[in-house]
Amino acid sequence: AVASPAIIASNPVVEWRxxxxxxxxxxxxxxxxxxxxxxxxxxxxxxxxxxxxxPGELVPGMNAADAVQNGSVEAAHTASYYYWGKDPxxxxxTAVPFGLNYRMQNAWxxxxxxxxxxxxxxxxxxxxxFPGGNTGTxxxxxxxxxxxxxxxxxxxxxxxxxxAGAVIAKLGGVPQQIAGGDIYPSLExxxxxxxxxxxxxxxxxxxxxxxxRYYYYPGWWEGQAMxxxxxxxxxxxxxxxxxxxxxxxxxxxxxxxxxxxxxxxNPAAIKRIAIGGAEPRPFSEAVLEACFKASNEVFDEIxxxxxxxxxxxxxxxxxxxxxxxxxxxAEHTYDTFMMxxxxxxxx
Amino acid sequence: AVASPAIIASNPVVEWRxxxxxxxxxxxxxxxxxxxxxxxxxxxxxxxxxxxxxPGELVPGMNAADAVQNGSVEAAHTASYYYWGKDPxxxxxTAVPFGLNYRMQNAWxxxxxxxxxxxxxxxxxxxxxFPGGNTGTxxxxxxxxxxxxxxxxxxxxxxxxxxAGAVIAKLGGVPQQIAGGDIYPSLExxxxxxxxxxxxxxxxxxxxxxxxRYYYYPGWWEGQAMxxxxxxxxxxxxxxxxxxxxxxxxxxxxxxxxxxxxxxxNPAAIKRIAIGGAEPRPFSEAVLEACFKASNEVFDEIxxxxxxxxxxxxxxxxxxxxxxxxxxxAEHTYDTFMMxxxxxxxx
Numbered sequence: 001a002v003a004s005p006a007i008i009a010s011n012p013v014v015e016w017r018x019x020x021x022x023x024x025x026x027x028x029x030x031x032x033x034x035x036x037x038x039x040x041x042x043x044x045x046x047x048x049x050x051x052x053x054x055p056g057e058l059v060p061g062m063n064a065a066d067a068v069q070n071g072s073v074e075a076a077h078t079a080s081y082y083y084w085g086k087d088p089x090x091x092x093x094t095a096v097p098f099g100l101n102y103r104m105q106n107a108w109x110x111x112x113x114x115x116x117x118x119x120x121x122x123x124x125x126x127x128x129x130f131p132g133g134n135t136g137t138x139x140x141x142x143x144x145x146x147x148x149x150x151x152x153x154x155x156x157x158x159x160x161x162x163x164a165g166a167v168i169a170k171l172g173g174v175p176q177q178i179a180g181g182d183i184y185p186s187l188e189x190x191x192x193x194x195x196x197x198x199x200x201x202x203x204x205x206x207x208x209x210x211x212x213r214y215y216y217y218p219g220w221w222e223g224q225a226m227x228x229x230x231x232x233x234x235x236x237x238x239x240x241x242x243x244x245x246x247x248x249x250x251x252x253x254x255x256x257x258x259x260x261x262x263x264x265x266n267p268a269a270i271k272r273i274a275i276g277g278a279e280p281r282p283f284s285e286a287v288l289e290a291c292f293k294a295s296n297e298v299f300d301e302i303x304x305x306x307x308x309x310x311x312x313x314x315x316x317x318x319x320x321x322x323x324x325x326x327x328x329x330a331e332h333t334y335d336t337f338m339m340x341x342x343x344x345x346x347x
Numbered sequence: 348a349v350a351s352p353a354i355i356a357s358n359p360v361v362e363w364r365x366x367x368x369x370x371x372x373x374x375x376x377x378x379x380x381x382x383x384x385x386x387x388x389x390x391x392x393x394x395x396x397x398x399x400x401x402p403g404e405l406v407p408g409m410n411a412a413d414a415v416q417n418g419s420v421e422a423a424h425t426a427s428y429y430y431w432g433k434d435p436x437x438x439x440x441t442a443v444p445f446g447l448n449y450r451m452q453n454a455w456x457x458x459x460x461x462x463x464x465x466x467x468x469x470x471x472x473x474x475x476x477f478p479g480g481n482t483g484t485x486x487x488x489x490x491x492x493x494x495x496x497x498x499x500x501x502x503x504x505x506x507x508x509x510x511a512g513a514v515i516a517k518l519g520g521v522p523q524q525i526a527g528g529d530i531y532p533s534l535e536x537x538x539x540x541x542x543x544x545x546x547x548x549x550x551x552x553x554x555x556x557x558x559x560r561y562y563y564y565p566g567w568w569e570g571q572a573m574x575x576x577x578x579x580x581x582x583x584x585x586x587x588x589x590x591x592x593x594x595x596x597x598x599x600x601x602x603x604x605x606x607x608x609x610x611x612x613n614p615a616a617i618k619r620i621a622i623g624g625a626e627p628r629p630f631s632e633a634v635l636e637a638c639f640k641a642s643n644e645v646f647d648e649i650x651x652x653x654x655x656x657x658x659x660x661x662x663x664x665x666x667x668x669x670x671x672x673x674x675x676x677a678e679h680t681y682d683t684f685m686m687x688x689x690x691x692x693x694x
Contacts, residue, residue, distance in 0.1 A: 010357060010358070010392075011357070011358065011589075039592065039596060042588070042589060042592035043390060043589055043592045043593050043596060044589060045357075045587070045588070045589040046589075098685065098688075098694075101678070101681065101682060101685075102450070103449070103483075103606070103610050104610065106603060106606070106607050106610070107606075107607045107610035107611045109607075110603060110604065110607040111604070111607040111608050111610075111611045112607075112611050136450070136677070136678060137677040137678045137681045137682075138677060139676070139677050140677075199677065200673070217676045217677045217680055217681075218676070218677040218678070218680045218681035218684075219677060219681075220681065220684075223681050223682075223685070240392070241389070241392070242358075242389060242390055242391060242392040242393075245386065245389035245390045246390050246593075246596075248600075249386060249390060249593075249596040249597065249599070249600055250596065252596070252599055252600055252603060253595075253596055253599055255603070256453060256457060256599060256602070256603060257457060257458070259450070259453070260453050260454045260456075260457040260458040260459075261458050263450050263451065263453070263454035263458075263670060263673075264454045264458045264459055264666070266673050267669035267670055267672055267673035268669065270672075270673050270676065271672070280676060282676075282680050283680075285684065285687070288684050292684075292688065292693075317694075319611070320685075320694050321689065321694050322614035322615065323610060323614055324682075324685050324686055324688075324689040324694055325614055325617075325618070325689055326547070326610075326613050326614040326617050327682065327686070328686050328689070328690075329486070329564045329565070329617065329627060329629075330483070330484040330485060330486050330487075330546065330564045330565040330566060331448070331483060331484045331565070332682060332683070332686065333564055333565045333629050333630075334448065334484045334564075334565035334566075334567065334570050335448060335484075335570075335671075335674065335679060336679070337565075337567075337632065337635050337639075338445065338448075338570070338667075338671050339671055339674070339675050339679060340632070341445075341639065341671075342668065342671040342672055342675070343675075346639070347445075347664075347667050347668050347671050
């Protein structure tokens with residue numbers, strides 16, 4: 001049955017500018033912004049038009065949240081934890097050390113009240129946010145020397161930011177803020193001893209293996225890293241309700257699209273990296289335990305003085321505890337068995 | 348900027364009936380159909396109207412694909428592997444023994460050509476399909492006696508269907524087809540020795556722990572299980588392009604919505620089940636190895652006589668091998684460490 005459209009069902013022309021915090025060279029991450037724009041265009045019959053801008057074209061990538069807040073752009077594709085300096089609560093929506101894994105972060109965000117909890121916080125910045133991409137568990141970065149014991153963090157000059165940097169400092173390391181393009185020469189000259197970036201597919205492009213051969217895992221500060229679409233609250237409120245529904249849905253398309261791209265591209269990249277001479281190494285359990293302890297100290301300090309952080313962080317802890325019990329059964333046992341077969345050359 | 352809508356952007360009234368293969372009592376699975384319908388309603392300003400029917404209201408749940416094929420309904424929410432009897436190729440879109448896990452299945456479907464590959468197959472049935480829900484790795488079912496060695500499958504009468512049943516038969520077991528409501532009395536009377544269902548949240552409702560105390564994991568025949576929305580090809584082709592885009596997007600919302608609901612609900616359910624007296628037990632590595640070997644024999648037999656199956660199955664194998672190498676690094680090491688902390692009571 002096909003009838004005339006009611007007035008509510010018309011798709012008005014809406015034109016948005018979306019600032020991405022991620023350069024086009026990071027095609028998997030930047031691409032999630034493109035996925036979002038494309039989905040909105042397609043679902044609105046071409047009338048909800050989102051133009052994606054690379055960092056620096058309108059505003060610097062790290063200023064994306066400010067540009068959304070003050071309305072100079074309608075939307076951004078960014079990482080909430082870039083704004084942890086305003087308030088560490090921003091970080092929880094992306095990743096915190098020893099936090100949730102991918103499945104758990106999604107469970108918290110999409111079903112466990114995470115989206116609403118974060119938006120109750122974001123509204124003070126005139127922002128509403130929706131999940132829009134994930135990297136999965138990241139690698140632990142590139143090191144010019146080995147980390148064999150907790151003491152090896154001492155004095156280590158490492159390019160690492162945010163809450164993870166605070167944990168590194170507690171371990172005796174020296175966190176450094178260095179832009180992506182400056183990491184390679186800093187490692188080459190020995191100005192820094194280590195640097196973390198993302199995972200094989202992105203790291204490979206920067207060629208770190210030539211200047212820091214030890215490629216540690218896991219990135220214990222990013223058991224997953226979720227990106228967000230930030231939208232100016234006034235622009236959001238001005239949208240017809242069915243366009244708001246399209247935004248949520250387009251963000252979800254971008255979210256799953258980015259994770260699946262990584263899961264398809266990382267395997268070949270890690271093999272090329274290893275063949276190229278890098279040495280993937282696991283952090284030992286003793287090293288991870290020391291990092292976990294230091295992380296908990298950092299969280300205790302923040303929780304003692306920031307009630308917002310405490311509330312949101314504790315919501316994630318409840319899911320972390322429950323799911324890490326359950327996932328030990330079917331999921332982990334299945335994957336472990338399959339990995340053993342992989343090592344035998346049988347899968 | 349807001350202007351008048353172009354004609355393409357109008358949202359005509361479209362009314363679809365969607366048959367679910369899943370009863371309302373399985374609220375997580377059935378709910379994915381509701382999520383799909385709700386999203387389409389919201390994105391179309393209420394004009395794309397999908398009415399969800401429970402199994403038996405229009406057609407039996409297991410006949411959903413036929414109803415879509417012959418156009419007696421526009422759409423279905425179902426499990427592709429229910430139709431493996433028509434052609435085992437149907438099964439691969441849902442789950443096959445020792446197949447992909449959740450992340451890999453998504454990577455294959457959304458980025459690795461899986462959706463298109465399956466649709467090239469489905470079109471012979473006048474169907475187009477999109478992913479629409481997942482259970483994650485399922486449990487291995489309920490057993491009245493222990494499975495300690497591969498020989499213990501011999502003579503075991505087990506409620507299990509599809510390709511998994513063929514593997515059980517190869518192991519010497521006796522697969523049985525029994526409807527959900529008849530499983531409990533069959534276990535109670537000892538007519539069968541074992542039964543598989545889904546996972547803690549769904550299994551708990553059927554009370555199996557009272558009649559079969561051993562609750563094995565993992566469900567090696569369902570490392571994940573992906574559901575689908577099946578749509579009649581003529582009805583699909585009749586949709587405006589922007590409604591087709593909404594359908595894809597709404598299916599993705601349902602897909603992630605179902606997985607996240609399970610990940611939030613299974614932990615509490617497994618605890619209640621264990622407190623209630625059931626005994627969760629892992630299949631031993633030797634048992635799993637025997638099952639893996641028997642599965643590969645079944646696949647070899649099918650591939651030898653079914654070129655469609657071979658083509659699609661081998662596409663999944665390529666991703667399985669690559670990802671089970673990569674996931675050993677960051678993902679698995681992170682999760683393993685966190686699970687150790689969980690056992691220590693630290694998460």
